[in-house]
Amino acid sequence: MAEAKSADFVVIGSGIVGSLTALKLVQSGASVLILEAGPRVTRAETVARFRNSPERSDWMSAYPLRPWAPHPKYHPEDNGYLVQAGPYPYPAEYIRQVGGTTWHWAAHAWRNVPNDFKIRSLYGIGVDWPLSYEELEPFYQEAEEIMGVSGAPNTGSPRSKPFPMEPVAEPYAMRRIRERLAPAYPVVTNTTARNSRSYGGRPACCGNNSCQPICPIDAQYHGGLAAASAEAAGAKLIPNANVYKLDHDATGRITAALYYDPEKSSHRVTGKTFIVAANGIESPRLLLLSASDKFPRGLANSSDMVGRNLMDHPSTSLIFDADEELWLGRGPQSPSSINTMRDGPFRARHAAYRLDFTNISRVDSATKALIAEGVYGVEFAKRLRHSAAHELNVKSVLEVLPNPEHRITLSAEKDSMGIPKPQAHYAIDGYTRKGHERARRDYQRIAQLMGGTNLRYSDDYANNQHICGTLSMGRDSHASVCDGWGRAHDHENLFLAGTGIMPTAATVNSTENAVALALRTAHHIVTGK
Amino acid sequence: MRTAVLGVIALIPLGAQAVDSDLVKRGEYLARAGDCIACHTAPGGKPMAGGLAIPTPVGTIVSTNITPSRVHGIGDYSLDEFGSALRAGIRRDGKHLYPAMPYTAYANVSDDDVKALYAYFMQGVTAVSASPPETKLAFPFNIRMAMAAWNTLFLRSEPFRTDPASSTEWNRGAYLVRGLAHCGACHTPRNVFMAEKQSRELGGGDVGPWYAPNITSDATSGVGGWSEEELMAYMGRGDAAGKAQASGPMMEAIDNSLKYLSKGDLRAIAVYVKSVPPLRDTGDSRPAYGWGAPADSLESVRGAALPASLDQMSGPQLYDAYCATCHQAQAQGSFDGRMPALFHNAALGRTNTNNLVMVMLAGAERGEAREVLMPGFASELSDVQVARLGSYLTKRYGNPQATVTPKQAERLRRGGKTLQIVVVVQAATALAGLVLITALVVFLRRGSAKRASMRR
Numbered sequence: 001m002a003e004a005k006s007a008d009f010v011v012i013g014s015g016i017v018g019s020l021t022a023l024k025l026v027q028s029g030a031s032v033l034i035l036e037a038g039p040r041v042t043r044a045e046t047v048a049r050f051r052n053s054p055e056r057s058d059w060m061s062a063y064p065l066r067p068w069a070p071h072p073k074y075h076p077e078d079n080g081y082l083v084q085a086g087p088y089p090y091p092a093e094y095i096r097q098v099g100g101t102t103w104h105w106a107a108h109a110w111r112n113v114p115n116d117f118k119i120r121s122l123y124g125i126g127v128d129w130p131l132s133y134e135e136l137e138p139f140y141q142e143a144e145e146i147m148g149v150s151g152a153p154n155t156g157s158p159r160s161k162p163f164p165m166e167p168v169a170e171p172y173a174m175r176r177i178r179e180r181l182a183p184a185y186p187v188v189t190n191t192t193a194r195n196s197r198s199y200g201g202r203p204a205c206c207g208n209n210s211c212q213p214i215c216p217i218d219a220q221y222h223g224g225l226a227a228a229s230a231e232a233a234g235a236k237l238i239p240n241a242n243v244y245k246l247d248h249d250a251t252g253r254i255t256a257a258l259y260y261d262p263e264k265s266s267h268r269v270t271g272k273t274f275i276v277a278a279n280g281i282e283s284p285r286l287l288l289l290s291a292s293d294k295f296p297r298g299l300a301n302s303s304d305m306v307g308r309n310l311m312d313h314p315s316t317s318l319i320f321d322a323d324e325e326l327w328l329g330r331g332p333q334s335p336s337s338i339n340t341m342r343d344g345p346f347r348a349r350h351a352a353y354r355l356d357f358t359n360i361s362r363v364d365s366a367t368k369a370l371i372a373e374g375v376y377g378v379e380f381a382k383r384l385r386h387s388a389a390h391e392l393n394v395k396s397v398l399e400v401l402p403n404p405e406h407r408i409t410l411s412a413e414k415d416s417m418g419i420p421k422p423q424a425h426y427a428i429d430g431y432t433r434k435g436h437e438r439a440r441r442d443y444q445r446i447a448q449l450m451g452g453t454n455l456r457y458s459d460d461y462a463n464n465q466h467i468c469g470t471l472s473m474g475r476d477s478h479a480s481v482c483d484g485w486g487r488a489h490d491h492e493n494l495f496l497a498g499t500g501i502m503p504t505a506a507t508v509n510s511t512e513n514a515v516a517l518a519l520r521t522a523h524h525i526v527t528g529k
Numbered sequence: 530m531r532t533a534v535l536g537v538i539a540l541i542p543l544g545a546q547a548v549d550s551d552l553v554k555r556g557e558y559l560a561r562a563g564d565c566i567a568c569h570t571a572p573g574g575k576p577m578a579g580g581l582a583i584p585t586p587v588g589t590i591v592s593t594n595i596t597p598s599r600v601h602g603i604g605d606y607s608l609d610e611f612g613s614a615l616r617a618g619i620r621r622d623g624k625h626l627y628p629a630m631p632y633t634a635y636a637n638v639s640d641d642d643v644k645a646l647y648a649y650f651m652q653g654v655t656a657v658s659a660s661p662p663e664t665k666l667a668f669p670f671n672i673r674m675a676m677a678a679w680n681t682l683f684l685r686s687e688p689f690r691t692d693p694a695s696s697t698e699w700n701r702g703a704y705l706v707r708g709l710a711h712c713g714a715c716h717t718p719r720n721v722f723m724a725e726k727q728s729r730e731l732g733g734g735d736v737g738p739w740y741a742p743n744i745t746s747d748a749t750s751g752v753g754g755w756s757e758e759e760l761m762a763y764m765g766r767g768d769a770a771g772k773a774q775a776s777g778p779m780m781e782a783i784d785n786s787l788k789y790l791s792k793g794d795l796r797a798i799a800v801y802v803k804s805v806p807p808l809r810d811t812g813d814s815r816p817a818y819g820w821g822a823p824a825d826s827l828e829s830v831r832g833a834a835l836p837a838s839l840d841q842m843s844g845p846q847l848y849d850a851y852c853a854t855c856h857q858a859q860a861q862g863s864f865d866g867r868m869p870a871l872f873h874n875a876a877l878g879r880t881n882t883n884n885l886v887m888v889m890l891a892g893a894e895r896g897e898a899r900e901v902l903m904p905g906f907a908s909e910l911s912d913v914q915v916a917r918l919g920s921y922l923t924k925r926y927g928n929p930q931a932t933v934t935p936k937q938a939e940r941l942r943r944g945g946k947t948l949q950i951v952v953v954v955q956a957a958t959a960l961a962g963l964v965l966i967t968a969l970v971v972f973l974r975r976g977s978a979k980r981a982s983m984r985r
Contacts, residue, residue: 042909045835048842048850052831198894203901206868208854216854217904228908 007033007236009525010257010271012243012286015100016511017498017518018277019226020146022235024522032235033269034227035259037069037242037278038097043224046103047216057364059104059213060093067416068262069096069242082281083411083423090310090424092465094279098239099224101279101465102511104213106334107220109149109193110508111140111157111516115343119504123348125431126401126504130475130484131520133157139516139523147221148199149512151191155339168196168205171331171359176324177392178336181449185338185442187357191512193221194332200225209361211333220332241267244419246274246290246299246494254299254494260417273493273525277518280310280467280500284408285422287471300471300488300496305481307409309402309469310426311505314461315356316436317395318443323451325389329361337397341438342507351399351435354507355442362391394446396439398432398461399507402469428461436461466510471500473517486521495521549648556649559642562794563635563709564786568592571661577654578602580661583629590629590664598656611650612643617686618676625676627664633725637689637708683724695804702801705794706731710786712802715741715778732808738944739777740883742817742875747807754816760799761792767895770866772818773875776893776903777884784896810880812930817879821872821926823859840913844921847914851906852922860926877927885919886933886941912938 007030011022014036026032041063050062058075065073072082074091082092094101114133119126141161143149150165167189170178178187194211195204205219218225231237241259247268249255254274259267276283284307288298298306338355346352366387370380411423440457447455473496474480477489486501488494497518499510506513523529560566569592571580579594596602603611603621610621618625618632626632638646665671689704706712717725718734726732731751733743745751752760759769764787767775775783787795826845836842842850852860855868862870871877876885892905910918912935919933 042839044847044850044906044909045839047854048835048846051849051853052833198899198901201899201901201904203904206855206863 005033005238005267006270007031008272009033009275010035010269010273011235011275011277012257013100013276013278013282013498014098014223014227014230014237014239015277015279015498016102016221016223016226017100017514018275019099019223019230019235020143020515021275021277021497021518021522023226023230023233024519025526026230026233026235028526030526032230033271034230034235034237035241035243035257035269036096036098036227036237036239037259037282038071038095038239039066039069040098040239041103041224043214043216043218046214050210050213056213060095062213063095063097063103066096066240066262068240068260068264070415070417071096080413081415081421083413083421085409085423085425086427088427088461089463090312090426091463092281092312092424092467093463094281094465094467096282098237099222099227102222103224104211105220105222105511106190106211106332106509107192107194107215107222108190108334108509109144109147109221109512110151110155110191112136112506112508112513113156113343114158116504116506119347123345125348127472127474127479129503130473130480136516136520139520140512142519143512143515144193146226147193147512147515148195148202149191149193150189150196152188152339154186155188155191156342165194165199166196167192168194168332168335171207171335173326173328173330173359173392174336174357176326177357177450181338181446184445184449185355186340187336187338190335190337190356191508192332192334193512195219205332207331209329209331209333209359238269242417242419243278243286244289244417246276246286248290248292248294248299248491250294252294252491254491264417273495275495275497275521277497279498280470281408281422281424283496283498283500284470285410285420288410289420295490300481300490300494302490303478303480305404305472305479307470308404308407309472309503310406310408310424310467311400311402311469311502313397313464313466313505313507313509314400314428314432315395315397315464316439316461317393317458318440318447319391319393319456319458320447320450320452321387321390321454322392323390323453326392327389328359328391328393329363329388331359333358333360335359338442341442346438347399349434350438351401351432352507353399353435353439354397355439355446356395356397358393358395360393362388362393366391392450392452394443395462396436397464397507397509398435398439400432400505401429402472402504403427403429406469408470432461464509466499466505468499468502468505468510471496471498472503473501474503485524486517495525497521549652552645552648553653554649556645556647557653558789559638559646559709560649561786561789562705563638563646563711564782565595567781567785568629569595575655575657577650578657578659578661590627590666591661592629594657594660595650596654596657597651598658601658601660602656603650604656606647608644608647611647612640615643615646616688617684618680625673625680627673627676628679631711631714633684634708634711634714636684636686637704639688639704642709679724696800698797698800699804701794702797702799705798706801710798712744712798716744729808731802731805733810735883736778738883738887738941739779740879740881741779742879742881742884743808743810744802745805745808746803747809749816750810750813751805751807752802753807754818755799755803757796757799757803760802761795764788764790764795764798768866768869770869771873774869774893774902776876776888777891780893780895812880815878815928817875817928818873820878820928821860821874823861823870823872824925825859826925827858840911842914842917844917844925847910847918848921851910851918855903871922872926874927877923877931880928880931882919882923882931882933882937883941885922885927885931886915886938889915889919890938890942907942912936912942915942 009025009032011018011034014034022032053061055061073079117129120128145164148165150167202218243259245258247256257269287306291298409423410420413421472480473482482496486495499514569577577596579592581592583590594602597604613619616636715736716731731744743750746753748754763769767783830845860871890907893902915938916933916935923931
């Protein structure tokens with residue numbers, strides 16, 4: 001065993017949540033050590049890998065697997081890291097490297113709407129959060145100022161201060177959609193952590209349209225920047241440190257994190273307080289892996305809720321040919337959406353949702369489709385041009401309710417480090433399916449308003465990698481893993497951070513919720529308030 | 530009748546004020562031309578209140594408050610005292626300024642313009658009641674008298690004299706370039722005493738880690754091949770397509786000063802620099818902007834995996850990773866010119882590659898909002914990578930004779946961090962001169978003391 005390492009705070013996971021938590025803690029004068037399973041990776045090498053990839057539509061192709069920090073990968077085939085127990089697949093993607101998964105994201109940085117915090121009380125479904133929108137609001141603002149967030153003023157989330165950033169220019173296609181869907185549907189700019197002007201020393205978006213897998217110029221915020229800022233403030237970061245176990249003492253206090261380096265030598269890191277921020281699948285996995293005689297079901301798991309209530313925002317979609325040339329692919333990949341179905345009494349009956357317009361160039365997908373169809377020559381050029389100009393994609397972002405049977409467990413299979421793999425048990429319930437049925441009516445209307453032909457529905461519930469619920473916070477220690485501050489009910493010096501602690505998924509991409517909750521946790525740790 | 534009388538009465542004070550405010554306005558314009566604000570304002574501080582700390586090898590010089598505060602600024606200065614500080618480097622209390630203040634150039638400023646500047650500083654600048662920390666250099670650099678000797682040698686204490694044989698425009702340009710705009714402070718090389726070598730006016734000089742290029746009329750080494758319009762575009766917004774883009778200290782000079790100048794004055798400056806006696810730098814065979822053509826090296830990149838050690842990445846691989854997103858596959862830049870082409874670009878065409886390295890490390894920013902025109906890569910590129918990428922760029926798109934070495938990158942990286950702005954460098958070079966002067970004075974005094982004792 002190598003030299004002992006120690007700090008006031010040990011943060012496990014260097015993604016956007018772990019790093020910004022570490023930043024705030026180190027700014028209070030404490031010593032902070034961040035443990036990251038994966039390696040340090042530069043933006044430029046990722047850009048180089050993406051530019052050089054024969055599979056550019058696979059957003060993970062620019063992020064090579066490291067055997068000492070494996071992550072799920074599905075192309076060209078499933079690497080089997082995240083074992084699927086079914087009945088419905090949960091093919092989540094995430095990145096294990098310094099900075100985590102927001103290296104590739106669409107930079108959506110949404111707040112919930114106030115009613116998302118109390119759907120049990122209001123609509124008799126799901127659970128209430130142990131805190132209100134008003135309590136989280138200052139931390140949403142703090143997160144937005146760190147990330148440089150802009151958005152529309154009218155999406156149902158009240159603000160105490162203005163956005164710190166103005167939205168990027170509306171792409172032509174989005175303008176046409178907005179004009180043609182009005183007044184039936186208000187199409188608004190998305191709330192995103194993307195620069196429309198220089199901010200934080202980073203340039204403005206210039207429309208490379210490769211937000212996923214990588215913004216080549218750092219115009220959008222990401223966890224790599226968060227990790228760099230934490231280190232600049234004095235936090236110590238150890239990459240290639242795959243934490244496989246947390247140790248505790250007889251009173252249940254966490255005493256150490258044990259990690260493997262790439263040669264599988266074990267190291268021990270001690271600390272006064274531990275923060276697990278290793279994402280919605282890896283965090284519960286670590287708690288389950290840390291089972292002991294005293295805690296046979298795993299740490300923080302007296303409620304048996306660790307890993308349960310796995311959620312996401314599944315998407316169904318419609319692709320059609322509009323009656324005018326729109327040329328998707330100019331500007332950011334995901335600029336605009338419809339937010340009218342995020343809340344209302346209907347939530348007692350079916351899932352709420354957002355409708356999102358993707359702005360990813362259609363050239364790659366249309367080319368594949370035409371080749372598969374056997375089209376070639378002049379006809380190919382003609383049809384590719386037509387598809388690239390006219391195709392439009394609208395998708396739902398559906399709410400999923402917490403269900404204890406949907407869960408992450410430990411698989412009997414081992415990963416490349418000999419550690420039990422995570423296993424997903426998942427299904428799409430009637431509540432979400434009914435939401436999709438309702439969204440389908442919107443698809444039809446939208447296609448009609450855009451003069452759409454050649455309508456192609458996708459009724460699959462595509463995974464959006466918004467891994468929520470597996471470390472739910474709540475007031476009832478028998479029905480949740482941590483309290484409203486993220487502190488594990490069972491361990492006084494263990495805090496959980498990340499999308500996993502969200503008790504419900506709502507209808508918006510989960511990053512900003514996780515960051516705001518983590519900033520609130522750090523604030524609580526530092527000030528006691 | 531009544532209204533007419535009222536009108537006349539109203540006109541009197543207005544008219545009197547108009548003269549005064551015109552003078553103040555002209556003074557403000559001249560203060561812009563002199564770039565006073567660059568040194569006399571701390572980052573985020575109040576205009577002209579001083580406080581910019583200028584680290585130099587002999588200690589930190591702090592710029593002074595030149596607002597009209599009587600206690601903390603120059604509110605008590607008479608017009609003559611103001612003129613003396615500006616043109617002779619002598620404070621109201623008779624002490625000498627350090628030549629971080631470019632009074633050797635300001636010595637050219639006309640009496641009328643001194644009056645306008647005085648009116649502006651007294652009436653157009655808001656008084657700030659705060660004193661920045663005093664400059665305290667260690668002995669012997671704190672002997673301000675040493676400057677008297679230096680001034681005797683290098684200060685030409687007569688204002689600019691019009692050349693009747695040249696055009697009004699030329700004379701205006703010469704007046705600005707040699708005077709308020711103090712272009713020579715960077716672009717004229719300095720002698721061993723760190724004074725500008727007038728025989729090599731605007732022949733190019735080192736400005737800390739940056740290189741202020743030759744801007745004489747030479748068609749190969751200077752700006753002889755630039756049109757007046759191109760020079761004006763460069764000075765006005767830092768961008769002359771197909772020639773060069775500004776960054777570093779030059780961009781700061783544009784931001785704080787040149788972009789505020791009238792078209793007429795910019796044209797006058799252009800006319801003058803294009804008349805400065807040509808100086809050819811040995812080894813130059815083409816203008817710096819005259820090299821290169823669109824090309825790519827993708828055949829060596831596509832399908833080749835990145836090496837395990839990123840220091841082993843090839844030039845084309847580094848280009849693909851760091852540059853191609855904005856400058857495009859064939860280095861042709863963006864269609865709208867906002868991201869420049871790398872061929873026909875002076876940054877890649879000089880044998881001196883310091884500016885190329887500096888822009889790769891520090892990037893380019895513009896304006897008060899620090900608009901990032903190009904991000905800096907100091908925290909991402911290693912010295913080996915800077916050298917390999919820089920040498921690839923000059924070979925492929927610029928002057929094939931020019932190279933970048935890891936040692937150069939390492940040296941400039943250190944210099945580039947602490948010495949970002951032109952004043953820093955000016956002060957540093959001037960101070961280095963002071964070391965010599967002080968040594969000289971001390972030596973002379975000792976000598977005379979010795980002689981005196983011998984006489985006794």
